[in-house]
Amino acid sequence: MKVIEILEEAAKRVHKNVKHLAGTKESGTDHGVGAGGDISRRIDIVAEKTVLDYLREINFECTVFGEECGMVELSPNPKGFVIMDAIDGSTNAVRGLPFYCCSLAFTPEDRLGSVTDGVVMDLHNGDLYSASKGKGAYMNGKKIQVHKEKPVYFVVGVDISGISSDALPRLAPILAASNHVRHFGAVALELAIFARGLVDVFVDLRRKLRITDIAAGYLIALEAGGYVVDENYMPLDSNLSYDKRISFIAAANKETLAETMRKLGLPNNA
Amino acid sequence: MKVIEILEEAAKRVHKNVKHLAGTKESGTDHGVGAGGDISRRIDIVAEKTVLDYLREINFECTVFGEECGMVELSPNPKGFVIMDAIDGSTNAVRGLPFYCCSLAFTPEDRLGSVTDGVVMDLHNGDLYSASKGKGAYMNGKKIQVHKEKPVYFVVGVDISGISSDALPRLAPILAASNHVRHFGAVALELAIFARGLVDVFVDLRRKLRITDIAAGYLIALEAGGYVVDENYMPLDSNLSYDKRISFIAAANKETLAETMRKLGLPNNA
Numbered sequence A, B: 001m002k003v004i005e006i007l008e009e010a011a012k013r014v015h016k017n018v019k020h021l022a023g024t025k026e027s028g029t030d031h032g033v034g035a036g037g038d039i040s041r042r043i044d045i046v047a048e049k050t051v052l053d054y055l056r057e058i059n060f061e062c063t064v065f066g067e068e069c070g071m072v073e074l075s076p077n078p079k080g081f082v083i084m085d086a087i088d089g090s091t092n093a094v095r096g097l098p099f100y101c102c103s104l105a106f107t108p109e110d111r112l113g114s115v116t117d118g119v120v121m122d123l124h125n126g127d128l129y130s131a132s133k134g135k136g137a138y139m140n141g142k143k144i145q146v147h148k149e150k151p152v153y154f155v156v157g158v159d160i161s162g163i164s165s166d167a168l169p170r171l172a173p174i175l176a177a178s179n180h181v182r183h184f185g186a187v188a189l190e191l192a193i194f195a196r197g198l199v200d201v202f203v204d205l206r207r208k209l210r211i212t213d214i215a216a217g218y219l220i221a222l223e224a225g226g227y228v229v230d231e232n233y234m235p236l237d238s239n240l241s242y243d244k245r246i247s248f249i250a251a252a253n254k255e256t257l258a259e260t261m262r263k264l265g266l267p268n269n270a
Helices: A002-019 A042-057 A090-095 A170-179 A186-196 A209-223 A255-261 B003-021 B042-057 B090-097 B169-179 B189-195 B213-221 B253-261
Strands: A030-033 A039-041 A065-067 A070-073 A081-088 A101-107 A117-122 A128-132 A137-139 A143-146 A156-158 A201-209 A227-229 A248-252 B028-034 B040-041 B061-065 B070-075 B081-088 B100-109 B118-124 B128-132 B136-139 B143-144 B156-158 B203-210 B228-229 B245-252
Touching: A002 A042, A002 A081, A002 A101, A002 A117, A002 A128, A002 B040, A002 B042, A002 B213, A030 A042, A030 A227, A039 A042, A039 A170, A042 A065, A042 A081, A042 A090, A065 A209, A065 B203, A081 A090, A081 A186, A081 A209, A101 A209, A101 B042, A117 A186, A128 A186, A128 A209, A137 A209, A156 A170, A170 A186, A170 A201, A170 B169, A186 A201, A186 A209, A186 B228, A201 A209, A201 B100, A209 A227, A209 A248, A227 A255, A227 B090, A248 A255, A255 B061, A255 B128, B003 B118, B003 B128, B028 B042, B028 B081, B040 B042, B042 B061, B042 B081, B042 B100, B061 B213, B061 B245, B081 B189, B100 B213, B128 B189, B128 B213, B136 B213, B143 B228, B156 B169, B169 B203, B189 B213, B203 B253, B213 B228, B213 B245, B245 B253
Parallel strands: A065 A081, A156 A201, B061 B081, B156 B203
Antiparallel strands: A030 A039, A065 A070, A081 A101, A101 A117, A117 A128, A128 A137, A137 A143, A201 A248, A227 A248, B028 B040, B061 B070, B081 B100, B100 B118, B118 B128, B128 B136, B136 B143, B203 B245, B228 B245
């Protein structure tokens, strides 16, 4: 079984196991603070357990780097790391807002930049996004790509949850310039729909994102032909640490990326 | 046939007629600038024609105040006005983002404050929200209400599309304070899901919204027990004019409204 198939099967099991929980009171029960620093809700715990149980069941020799569970060694001879945010967009899921997903990635080494496989499953409608390095990005088995044409209406995704009063004004030029700003509330899935061409630009300058939020969506966006860089116009990278916080800019083509970076007052070529 | 039933039937026909268009190139064809000032797309035109055809078919004696078509007198003896944004969230619809709706309201007089009936139809999933003055708000025939309990995770909706650099800093305190900011991109439907309790607060301080965007959602939010005021803590009102631009703050209870207004530096009691 290929690694990508393992991640896909794990995500499908999460979909099956959390379906009945979305929008219920039960889903939101507090389970204490997880490794990533947020409160774990029941739906997070059920989803993580589903992935962990499955990886154990098939004896997948890896270490899990999980949003809630922390580092879990499933084997003394791990082939690599499964980077897991079993529910990205937990608040949406708990409240019944139809935008949340399961994000799973695999890397043979202890680095975000070494991710070889990524899966994002839309847990509301069951759409499955996946990518393996060098092999393109797929939704439900069909190849996808970012929106390469210049769109008539530019759709700009942003993450502004808890944004600091320092960071907010930096976004002013792109917010003022777009009549179609969006924030759905689950970055992994926002990157997946960017990869599919529904959104042209996505910006998160909060320096709050974790590796678990972005590992799978980052690969899918790149494999779909997107450009994704940090505030220094560099590829995203870091060792797998819970302290690491990420900002990034994603754009559907090079011109849009340069233009967006320029508006944000950031370096606009490598 | 009651007025609310007429609006519901019209919205259902829109749902049926635009289903195949969402996410297609055809849906986005440019049809020139509409009465409200935006470019009309093919999907807007098909949806408006559906409503107008139906109202003519049943000889509903009214004047239509439409987002694209402008004022259309369907009778020399109108009983009132149908305020129509046949597609709110057209860009989402055209791009295939699953959040757009049909918004229809009725008022016997030429005023937003006199609206007696409102319908918002989620054109992606077919959920039908409706309210008649004094009779509560409903989704698919079941009574709905705003989220009265104090939520563990506060979800704050905002409209920041094309927000000016003057207005943006005013939002800073509420963005910094909420880890769950959302912007789905169709205010009528955002008010409907607020009415249903999925979102706790919604703020639009851009002074860009039109009466057609808000007429139905406003009544549904009020009838679901929500508080909706303008920047002066006053009820929303205006005659039916295409020049009128609206800002508003919606909150699920009085305390949250006062707290939000305070953070925004606005008057926090009447």
